[in-house]
Amino acid sequence: MNYSQIIKSVSQKTGLPPAKIKTGINQFFQIVGETIAKNQRLPLPDFGYFGTYTFSAGHIPHLRGKFGFAHTKFLAPHFRPAIQLKEKIKNVIPKFKEKIPQEEDMFKRVVNIPYIDLSAITVPKEILALVPENIARKYQVVPVEKKDNTLIVAMIDPEDVETIELLKKRVGLKIEPRITTSADINHVLDQYSGFTGELKELVTAEIPKTKAGKAPAVPKEEEIAADAPAAKIVTSLIKRAVHAHASDIHIEPLETEVVVRFRIDGILQKIISLPKSIQPALVSRIKILCNMKIDETRLPQDGRFQITIERGEIDFRVSTLPTVSGEKVVARILDKSAGILTLEQLGVSGHSFKVLEENIQKAHGMTLVTGPTGSGKTTTLYAVLDKLMTEGVNIVTLEDPVEYRIPGINQCQVNTAIDFTFASGLRSIVRQDPDIIMVGEIRDFETAQMAIHAALTGHIVLSTLHTNDAAGAIPRLIDMKVEPFLIASSVNDVIAQRLCRKICDKCKKAYQPPPEEIETIKKEMANLESTHRELIPSKFTLYKGEGCGLCQKSGYKGRIGIFEIFGVTETIQPFVLRKTSASDLAAQAIKEGMITMQQDGILKALQGVTTLEEVWRVTKD
Numbered sequence: 092m093n094y095s096q097i098i099k100s101v102s103q104k105t106g107l108p109p110a111k112i113k114t115g116i117n118q119f120f121q122i123v124g125e126t127i128a129k130n131q132r133l134p135l136p137d138f139g140y141f142g143t144y145t146f147s148a149g150h151i152p153h154l155r156g157k158f159g160f161a162h163t164k165f166l167a168p169h170f171r172p173a174i175q176l177k178e179k180i181k182n183v184i185p186k187f188k189e190k191i192p193q194e195e196d197m198f199k200r201v202v203n204i205p206y207i208d209l210s211a212i213t214v215p216k217e218i219l220a221l222v223p224e225n226i227a228r229k230y231q232v233v234p235v236e237k238k239d240n241t242l243i244v245a246m247i248d249p250e251d252v253e254t255i256e257l258l259k260k261r262v263g264l265k266i267e268p269r270i271t272t273s274a275d276i277n278h279v280l281d282q283y284s285g286f287t288g289e290l291k292e293l294v295t296a297e298i299p300k301t302k303a304g305k306a307p308a309v310p311k312e313e314e315i316a317a318d319a320p321a322a323k324i325v326t327s328l329i330k331r332a333v334h335a336h337a338s339d340i341h342i343e344p345l346e347t348e349v350v351v352r353f354r355i356d357g358i359l360q361k362i363i364s365l366p367k368s369i370q371p372a373l374v375s376r377i378k379i380l381c382n383m384k385i386d387e388t389r390l391p392q393d394g395r396f397q398i399t400i401e402r403g404e405i406d407f408r409v410s411t412l413p414t415v416s417g418e419k420v421v422a423r424i425l426d427k428s429a430g431i432l433t434l435e436q437l438g439v440s441g442h443s444f445k446v447l448e449e450n451i452q453k454a455h456g457m458t459l460v461t462g463p464t465g466s467g468k469t470t471t472l473y474a475v476l477d478k479l480m481t482e483g484v485n486i487v488t489l490e491d492p493v494e495y496r497i498p499g500i501n502q503c504q505v506n507t508a509i510d511f512t513f514a515s516g517l518r519s520i521v522r523q524d525p526d527i528i529m530v531g532e533i534r535d536f537e538t539a540q541m542a543i544h545a546a547l548t549g550h551i552v553l554s555t556l557h558t559n560d561a562a563g564a565i566p567r568l569i570d571m572k573v574e575p576f577l578i579a580s581s582v583n584d585v586i587a588q589r590l591c592r593k594i595c596d597k598c599k600k601a602y603q604p605p606p607e608e609i610e611t612i613k614k615e616m617a618n619l620e621s622t623h624r625e626l627i628p629s630k631f632t633l634y635k636g637e638g639c640g641l642c643q644k645s646g647y648k649g650r651i652g653i654f655e656i657f658g659v660t661e662t663i664q665p666f667v668l669r670k671t672s673a674s675d676l677a678a679q680a681i682k683e684g685m686i687t688m689q690q691d692g693i694l695k696a697l698q699g700v701t702t703l704e705e706v707w708r709v710t711k712d
Contacts, residue, residue, distance in 0.1 A: 111498050118433065139172040204249045204268060207235065209275035210597065210641040214282055221262050224283040230254045233279040240264050245271040245279070274641055277334045321372035324365075325380075329407070329422075331362070333400050336649075338424055342377075344370050344417035355643075356592045356650050357465065374411065374418050381409045389413055393492070408492060425494055431477045432470060438652035438695070442623060443686055446656045447584065451475055456583035457546040459533075461558040467590050467652055468555045469494055472529055475553055476500065479527055488529040489516040505531065517541040521550070530554040536571045543573060546581040560688070561587035561657035562677035565667055579664040585657040587688060589709035591701040593649040594634055595642035599699060604633045608703060615693050622684040626694060634699040651700055653692040653709070657685060 098116070102109045123141050126133045134140040214235060221242060222234045232254055236243040242264040246254070249268035258266050328351060332340050337353035349365040365373070375385045381394025392411045397404060406425040411418050439447060451458055458475065460468040473495060480486060480499060491505035491513070501523070503516055513530055514537040520528055521541075532555045533539045546552040558567050564585040568578050604612070609631055616627050636646025657680050659667065666676055681687065686694075692706030 108498055114431065118431075121436070122433070135173075137173055139170055141170050204270050207245050207269035207271050207275075209233070209235070209245055209271055209279055210639055212279070214279055219279075219283055221264075222258065223261075224280070226257075226261065227283070228280060230257070231273070231276050232258065233276055235269065235279075237264070241267050243267045243269060245269045245276065247271065247273055247276060278641075281331070281334060319372075319376075321369070321376045324369070324373060325376045328362075329398065329405075330400060332424060333405055333426070340420075340422040340424065342373065342420040342422075344414060344419060346416055349373065349417075356645075356647055357590055358592075370417050374420055377409060377420055377422070378411070380407075383409075383411070388418055395492075406495075408494065423494075431473050431495070431497065434471075434474045434478065437467070437471060437474055438700075439654055439656075441626065441686075442684060443654050443656045443691065446658045446685075447475075447586065448478075450584040450658060451479060451551070453551075453583055455546060455549045455551060457542065457552040457554065457581050458584055458586070459554055459556050459564050459582065460586045460588065461556045461561060461564050462588045463557065465590070466588055467650075468588065469531070471586060471588060471652070472553050472555065473497070476527070476529060479551065484526040485524055486527045486529070487520045487523055487525045488531075489513055489520060490529070490531040513538040514541055517545065521545055521548075525550060527551045527553070532556070533568075533571075536573065539568055539571045539573050543577050543581045547577070552581075556585075558587070558673075560673065560677060561585040561655050561685075562680060563587075563673040564657075565659075565676055566670075566673050569670060575668050575670055579659065579667040582659050584659060587655045587657070588652050589688060589692075590650045591653055591692060591695070591705040591709055592645075592647035593651050593701055594699065595636040595639060595646055595648040597641045597648075598637040598639040598646065599634050600637055601632050601634050601699070604631060604703075608633070611703075612693055612697075615690050618681060619686070619690060623686065628697055631697060632699075633696055633703060635702055647705075651695065653688050653695060653701075653706065655685060655688045655691065658683075 098109050098112050101107070101112050105112070123133055126141070133142070212235070214233070218234050218237055221237070222232070222244070227233050230251070231248075232244050232246045232251075234242055235245050242258070242262055244258065244266055246268050247270070248254075249270045255266045255268060328340060328342075332353050335353055335355055337355050338357075339354040341350075341352040341354070341359065343350045343352065344367070346367075348367055349370045351362045351365065352359045353362050354360075378385045378392070378394070380396040381392075382396075383392045383394045391413065393409065395406060395408045397406050399405070403426065408423040408425060410421050412421075413419075434444060434447065447458075450456070460471050462468050469490075476486060476488075476497075485501070486499075487501045487503065489503050489505060493502045493504050496502060503520070505511060505513060505516060513532065513534065517528070517530065517538065518541065528542075528545055528550055530538065530542055530552065533542055542552050542554055556564050556567055558564050562585070564587075565578060565582070568582075569575060612631055619627060636642060636648075638644035638646045642648040657663075657677070660683065662683065663676065663679060666679055671679075677685075677687075689706060689710050692701065692710060693703070695701050696703050696706055
């Protein structure tokens, strides 16, 4: 039974939508993987447990220490079923009489399949030509090397017999599989046509035959249909952005060219420059995908579209902006296949997690998330919603815009053009018998007043504010003319957060920090001594990425949140009533055990998750 069949079968048995089941399975395996990666056991009552075995390198030919372990060791996952599960399987499948194989026996079936690292490999074009690109992308398999009458291929699932048989018939050669990662597969897939070369060919076919000095006119819809060069350019850009795990695509018109940049791990990177003459067709194609008006170039427009890339559904939220050099397009990439991240996956842990969990479990009150644009506030709110979501509660959200569409939650889109604002929407929401209300942002007194009254009348309210730290949310609400006694009674906690780039696991190396860095660490850790002494390691070791093919030589891959969580406790409430400054509120919270963002970042740097440079970059005022 393959992945799709499992989802279909569970959906039929439970009546739940396939999308929800897919999200749950993905999150389950991610949690299992993260737990056993720490060489821990993960027991599941009446089901069994997941754990790890350590094998010597002699069992695994050509192992290159991919997973960060010594070359003489390999850490393999295993699952031991519980007796109850064995009995259930025997009862459900009468023919199931043989003994369930032990972990050692199960591992021997795949032990002779070597791992191959493709992150720094360039596959010759004549080898790539043996497996067509469409097959390689569909089945996630790439050719690597040809030896006599044998083709060595890399796969994520080397036990996929159907794909191996398909390749045998297609290429007429014996197939020898290797196991690799999804990132390495994408690295080779990008080599098929060569992204830059492919775009140059498409651009050459698309450049309009215009008179010298005359700007190209806005093309008609039939000129930018799905099979037109402009459409193929857009498709290539989208695929490249998704493979690079970019969060945004920027198409920026300049005086003589069009620059395409991707935001990867929070940093904008230039990808390619395109001729100025291709700009109208490129922008018009994107407008068609979003159902925008292609002949309106003087006003900003917003839209969204959805496509399927390699079995995953990707949403794009698009905005156009007229500039003096033409229309700029920014597309936010929303990968639905990843599902909603949990608070633990976002980086909330330890004391901060305990404070947050205690406050969101209260029967009523408000939780606020603060931080600059792009710091992951909405993602954190979704993670809180996911923790609170059950069949017995009514959740209504008011967002601008709705980024992720979640089954089981009533999501509303703000539309200021028809006076459907956060404030007016809140008035309607409280009449919809909600248990939990999420407001995208508190921007003015009217919205703040409505949200606070909802929190006081038995609802859980989640929202965001733009302040630099957690304690600053209280003076910000007072500046909006909200009465301090209402704030003290309604706000349960405030979360402040930033996103740091994570060190690439493949090229991560430990180093001994210089004396000035050690002094900085000691100074910050001194404030934790009285309340969180157990968090401070005896030896300060830092880590950094040396740069490799997997992380594009940057040393970073992915992002993690750093947090400070400010609980409005009984001892904090009198400070709120006295309109105490943000710095004094923060000082009192630190005395009560609050871990600041900088301290949380330093702790994550000492754990090898991020670097001190990243912590300073995102927390500096």
